[in-house]
Amino acid sequence: MKIRVSYSKLGKIRFTGHRDVAHMWERTLRKAGIAVAMSVGFTPRPKMAFGLALPTGAESLIELIDITLDPVSGATVDDLDSIAQRLSTSLPVGMSVTGIRECAGTEVSLQEGVVATTWVMLVAEPENGPDIATAIERVNSSAEVLLARERKGEKHLDDIRPGILELRLADAELMSSLPADWIGESVGHAIVATLTTSGRGIRPTELVEVLVPESDPPINPWDHLNRVLRINQWIERDGERVDVLTGRAAHTSVSA
Amino acid sequence: MTSLWSRLEPLLARVRKPARYIGCEDGAIVPQHGHGKVAWLLAYPDVYEVGLPNQGLQILYEILNERPDAVAERTYAPWVDLEALMRERGIPLFSVDSHRAAEDFDILAFNLSSELVFTNLLNMVDLAGVPVRAELRSPTDPLVMIGGHAAFNPEPMADFIDVAVLGEGEEVIGEITEVVREWKASGRTEGSRLAVLKALAQIPGVYVPSLYGVEYDGDHIREIKPLYAGIPERVMKRTVSDLGDWDYPRRPLAPLTEVVHDRLAVEVFRGCTRGCRFCQAGMITRPVRERPAEQVRSMIVDGLQRTGYNEVSLTSLSTADFSGIESVITSIVPDPTACGAPTVSLPSLRVDAFTVGLAAKVAGGRRSGLTFAPEAGTWRLRTVINKLITEEDLYGAVESAFASGWSRAKLYFLTGLPTETDIDTQGIIDLAAGCVAVGKRHTGRANVTVSIGGFVPKSHTPFQWFGQNSVPELRRKIGLVRDAATKTKGVNVKWHDPSASLAEGLASRGDRRIGAVIERVWRDGGVFQEWSEYFKLDRWLDAMAAEGLSPDFYITRHRDEKEILPWHHLSAGLHQDFLWQDWRASLNEFGLEDCRWTPCYDCGVCTGDGLEHIVASPIPPAGGSQGTGQDLSRGGITPVTLRTKSSVGAT
Numbered sequence: 040m041k042i043r044v045s046y047s048k049l050g051k052i053r054f055t056g057h058r059d060v061a062h063m064w065e066r067t068l069r070k071a072g073i074a075v076a077m078s079v080g081f082t083p084r085p086k087m088a089f090g091l092a093l094p095t096g097a098e099s100l101i102e103l104i105d106i107t108l109d110p111v112s113g114a115t116v117d118d119l120d121s122i123a124q125r126l127s128t129s130l131p132v133g134m135s136v137t138g139i140r141e142c143a144g145t146e147v148s149l150q151e152g153v154v155a156t157t158w159v160m161l162v163a164e165p166e167n168g169p170d171i172a173t174a175i176e177r178v179n180s181s182a183e184v185l186l187a188r189e190r191k192g193e194k195h196l197d198d199i200r201p202g203i204l205e206l207r208l209a210d211a212e213l214m215s216s217l218p219a220d221w222i223g224e225s226v227g228h229a230i231v232a233t234l235t236t237s238g239r240g241i242r243p244t245e246l247v248e249v250l251v252p253e254s255d256p257p258i259n260p261w262d263h264l265n266r267v268l269r270i271n272q273w274i275e276r277d278g279e280r281v282d283v284l285t286g287r288a289a290h291t292s293v294s295a
Numbered sequence: 296m297t298s299l300w301s302r303l304e305p306l307l308a309r310v311r312k313p314a315r316y317i318g319c320e321d322g323a324i325v326p327q328h329g330h331g332k333v334a335w336l337l338a339y340p341d342v343y344e345v346g347l348p349n350q351g352l353q354i355l356y357e358i359l360n361e362r363p364d365a366v367a368e369r370t371y372a373p374w375v376d377l378e379a380l381m382r383e384r385g386i387p388l389f390s391v392d393s394h395r396a397a398e399d400f401d402i403l404a405f406n407l408s409s410e411l412v413f414t415n416l417l418n419m420v421d422l423a424g425v426p427v428r429a430e431l432r433s434p435t436d437p438l439v440m441i442g443g444h445a446a447f448n449p450e451p452m453a454d455f456i457d458v459a460v461l462g463e464g465e466e467v468i469g470e471i472t473e474v475v476r477e478w479k480a481s482g483r484t485e486g487s488r489l490a491v492l493k494a495l496a497q498i499p500g501v502y503v504p505s506l507y508g509v510e511y512d513g514d515h516i517r518e519i520k521p522l523y524a525g526i527p528e529r530v531m532k533r534t535v536s537d538l539g540d541w542d543y544p545r546r547p548l549a550p551l552t553e554v555v556h557d558r559l560a561v562e563v564f565r566g567c568t569r570g571c572r573f574c575q576a577g578m579i580t581r582p583v584r585e586r587p588a589e590q591v592r593s594m595i596v597d598g599l600q601r602t603g604y605n606e607v608s609l610t611s612l613s614t615a616d617f618s619g620i621e622s623v624i625t626s627i628v629p630d631p632t633a634c635g636a637p638t639v640s641l642p643s644l645r646v647d648a649f650t651v652g653l654a655a656k657v658a659g660g661r662r663s664g665l666t667f668a669p670e671a672g673t674w675r676l677r678t679v680i681n682k683l684i685t686e687e688d689l690y691g692a693v694e695s696a697f698a699s700g701w702s703r704a705k706l707y708f709l710t711g712l713p714t715e716t717d718i719d720t721q722g723i724i725d726l727a728a729g730c731v732a733v734g735k736r737h738t739g740r741a742n743v744t745v746s747i748g749g750f751v752p753k754s755h756t757p758f759q760w761f762g763q764n765s766v767p768e769l770r771r772k773i774g775l776v777r778d779a780a781t782k783t784k785g786v787n788v789k790w791h792d793p794s795a796s797l798a799e800g801l802a803s804r805g806d807r808r809i810g811a812v813i814e815r816v817w818r819d820g821g822v823f824q825e826w827s828e829y830f831k832l833d834r835w836l837d838a839m840a841a842e843g844l845s846p847d848f849y850i851t852r853h854r855d856e857k858e859i860l861p862w863h864h865l866s867a868g869l870h871q872d873f874l875w876q877d878w879r880a881s882l883n884e885f886g887l888e889d890c891r892w893t894p895c896y897d898c899g900v901c902t903g904d905g906l907e908h909i910v911a912s913p914i915p916p917a918g919g920s921q922g923t924g925q926d927l928s929r930g931g932i933t934p935v936t937l938r939t940k941s942s943v944g945a946t
Contacts, residue, residue, distance in 0.1 A: 066603030
C-alpha cells in the first residue's frame with residue numbers, strides 16, 4: 040500500500056534542509072517500526088517520494104511525502120490512524136503528521152502534480168521607497184515584473200508576473216487561523232502569495248526582491264522576510280486548482 | 296539568564312547550514328537550570344558537524360545532566376559567517392540546547408581532540424565575552440577547562456585555561472562539580488578564584504597551570520614546580536577501571552542535519568597495548584578495558600531503537616582485537632529486532648585475513664573499498680615504529696579482500712618517521728604495487744590508493760624525543776612517493792600538504808612560551824586551522840619570529856634523555872624509563888609484542904594505578920596480533936606469494 044502523508048514543519052526545525060528532512064523521515068519510520076518497501080539493488084533505499092522542496096528557513100503547514108509500505112507488513116486503510124500517531128510520536132519536535140490517506144498507484148507524483156503553492160509571508164516595511172501595500176498593488180497592476188536571476192552562471196531577466204497567481208495583504212481571519220507561536224513573535228506585514236512551481240517556479244525570497252526597492256549592493260531578501268509559511272499546495276484537476284490532499288477547490292480567486 | 300534565540304533567529308536564514316545552531320537533536324535534554332546547580336557548557340572547538348558525534352562530549356553531557364547538582368549544555372564553534380554577524384551585533388557565544396549565553400555558565404569545558412583547534416578555543420572564549428588570558432578573569436567569569444587527548448600537553452594553552460583534566464572524565468567531572476558547587480554557594484567573592492583553583496588542584500587528574508612555575512635556562516626548561524604548598528608535584532591521568540560500569544551514552548544524540556559520523560557509535564573497548572610507538576592515543580589510554588559483549592549488544596539494540604539509525608560503528612583503537620567481536624557481529628547482523636538487520640562498520644581495522652573475514656561478514660552488498668594501515672613501507676621501519684605487520688599479513692589481508700569481492704584497497708602511511716630513508720619511502724610504492732599484483736589475480740579493476748600523512752611526534756610517546764621532519768623534507772618524501780606512483784599501474788596517491796604539520800608539531804610539544812604564538816595567530820584571524828582553506832603557514836612562522844622563538848628548537852630538534860620536557864610534571868601513567876627504553880629499542884629496530892597476551896613490560900600504567908587489562912579472552916584473537924607468536928626477526932624478505940583462489944576462505 041502506498042500512503043500520502045502531509046505534515047507540518049514549524050519552529051526551529053525550519054532551519055534544516057530538504058536532504059535533512061529526507062534523513063529524518065528514514066530514521067522516523069524505523070523508530071516508529073513502520074516497515075517500508077525497499078528498492079532493489081546493491082544499496083536498497085526505502086521507497087519514499089517527497090514533494091517540492093521547502094526552502095531552508097521556511098515553515099509549512101503542508102509538506103507531503105508518499106511512502107510505499109512493505110507488503111509483508113499487511114497494513115490496510117484501517118491502520119492509517121495508528122500509523123499517523125506512531126509517526127507523529129517519532130518525528131522530531133516541530134514536525135507532526137496532519138493528514139494521511141491511501142494513494143492510488145495511478146496518481147501523479149507530487150513532484151509533477153503540484154503546480155502552485157500558497158505562502159503567508161511576514162515582510163518588513165522597507166526603510167525607503169514605497170510601502171508594501173503599494174508595492175503589492177504595483178505588481179498586481181503590472182503586465183510584466185522583471186527579476187534578474189542566474190541560470191548556468193549567466194544573468195537573465197525573467198518576467199515572473201505570470202507565475203504570481205495571487206498576491207494580497209493577509210486578512211485577519213486567515214491570520215487568526217495560523218499557529219499561535221507563528222504570529223506571536225513576528226513583525227512585519229503579513230502578505231499572502233500563491234506562486235507557481237512549474238518550470239523554474241518562484242521562491243518567496245524572489246517575490247521579496249520585487250517588493251522591496253533595489254539597492255546596491257543587492258539586498259539579502261532575508262533581511263526583509265521575517266517568517267514565511269507554506270499554507271497550501273495545489274494540483275490541477277479538470278482545469279481547476281484543487282488542494283493536493285483534500286481535493287477541495289481553491290476558494291481564492293486567481294488575480295490576473 | 297535569558298535565551299538569545301530571538302536575536303539569533305533573524306540571522307540564521309542568512310548563514311550556511313543554519314541547522315548547526317538549533318539543537319533539537321534526538322537525545323538532547325531540556326536543561327533544568329537551578330539555584331544550587333553547577334552549570335557546565337561543554338564546548339567542541341570545531342564546527343557542529345565535526346563536534347556533534349564526539350562520544351566523549353556526549354557521555355559527559357549525559358552523566359552531568361543525571362546529577363541533581365549539575366546541568367550541562369553544548370556549544371560548537373560557529374562558522375565564520377555566523378561569527379561575523381554575531382560580532383557585528385554583539386551576540387555572545389551561546390549553547391545550542393537553550394541558546395543561553397556562555398557567560399551564564401559556571402564552567403566552559405572544551406574537548407580538545409587535536410592541537411590545531413587551539414586557536415578556535417581562544418576565539419570561542421573571546422566570543423563568550425570572557426577574557427582570553429586566565430590571569431585577567433574575575434570570580435564572575437566561568438572557569439575555562441580543557442580535556443581530551445590534546446590536553447595531555449596543555450602547556451601551550453597554560454595562559455588561556457584555568458584547568459586541564461588529564462584522562463577519562465566520567466568520574467572526575469563529579470568531583471569537579473562538587474568543588475565548584477561549594478564555590479558557588481560561597482558567593483564567588485572577590486579573590487575566591489585562586490581558592491577554588493587550589494581546591495580543584497587537589498582532585499587527582501586535575502591540573503591548574505597557574506599554580507605551577509616554570510623556570511628556564513636559556514631555551515631549555517630548568518624546573519617546573521608548584522608555586523604553593525600542598526599542590527601536587529605531579530598530576531596523574533584519570534582512568535575508569537571498568538568500562539562495564541559506564542554504559543554511556545544511553546541516549547545517543549541523533550542530529551537533524553548531516554554530520555561526519557552519521558551513525559550510532561558504540562565503544563567496545565578503551566585503551567590499546569599494540570604499542571605502536573607513534574600513536575599517542577595508544578599510549579595515553581592504557582590499559583585495555585573491554586566492554587562486556589552482552590552490554591555491547593544491548594547498547595546497539597537500544598541505541599538503534601532510540602535513534603532510528605540503521606548503521607552502527609563499533610569504536611575502539613583496533614576493533615578486531617575486541618574478544619567478543621565475532622559473537623557480537625553474528626548476533627547483530629541478522630537480528631531483525633535490532634532495527635532490521637543494521638549495517639555494522641568497523642573502523643580501525645587490523646591488517647590480517649581474519650579481519651577481512653569480519654569485514655566481509657558485515658559488508659552486505661557494499662564492497663567499495665577496504666582500508667589498512669601498514670604505516671611504513673618496509674619491515675625494518677615497521678619494527679622501528681612497532682607496527683609489526685609482515686608483508687605476508689598485508690598480502691594475506693589484501694588477497695582475502697579481493698577474493699571476497701572488494702576491488703579497491705586503501706593503504707595509510709606515515710612519512711617523516713624516525714630512521715626513515717628513501718628506501719623506506721620507495722617501499723611504500725613497492726607494497727602498494729604488490730597489493731595491486733595480488734588484486735589483479737581476482738579482478739582487472741583492482742586498484743590501490745596510498746594515503747600519506749606527515750608524522751608529528753606527540754607527548755607521552757617513545758617518539759617524544761624525536762625531531763620532526765621539516766616541511767620541505769616531508770614535501771620531498773611525498774614527492775618521491777608521487778613520482779614512483781606515476782610509474783606504477785593501479786596505484787593512486789593521496790596526500791595533504793604537510794605545512795599544517797609544523798603548527799601541529801609546535802602545539803604538540805611546545806611549552807608555555809608558545810602561548811604567545813597561538814594568541815598572535817588567533818588575533819591575526821587564524822581560526823579553523825584544521826581546515827586547509829583557513830590554514831596559512833606564514834601566520835605561524837611570522838608569529839614565531841615576532842616572539843623570537845625558533846621553529847628548529849620546538850619542532851625539528853631531537854631531544855635528549857636529560858631534557859626536562861614541558862609535560863614533565865604530567866603523567867599518563869607511563870614510566871619515563873619505559874618510554875626512553877622503548878625509544879632506544881625503536882632505534883635498534885627491536886619490536887615489542889602486545890602485552891595483553893605476553894608478560895608485562897612494566898610500562899607503569901597498570902602497576903601505578905592498581906589497574907589491569909580487562910580482556911574477556913585469555914588467548915590472542917585469531918589471525919596474529921602485533922607479532923604475538925610470530926618470529927619478529929623476519930619480514931621484509933617475504934616475496935609476494937600468490938595463493939590460488941580455491942585456498943582462499945580457509946584463512
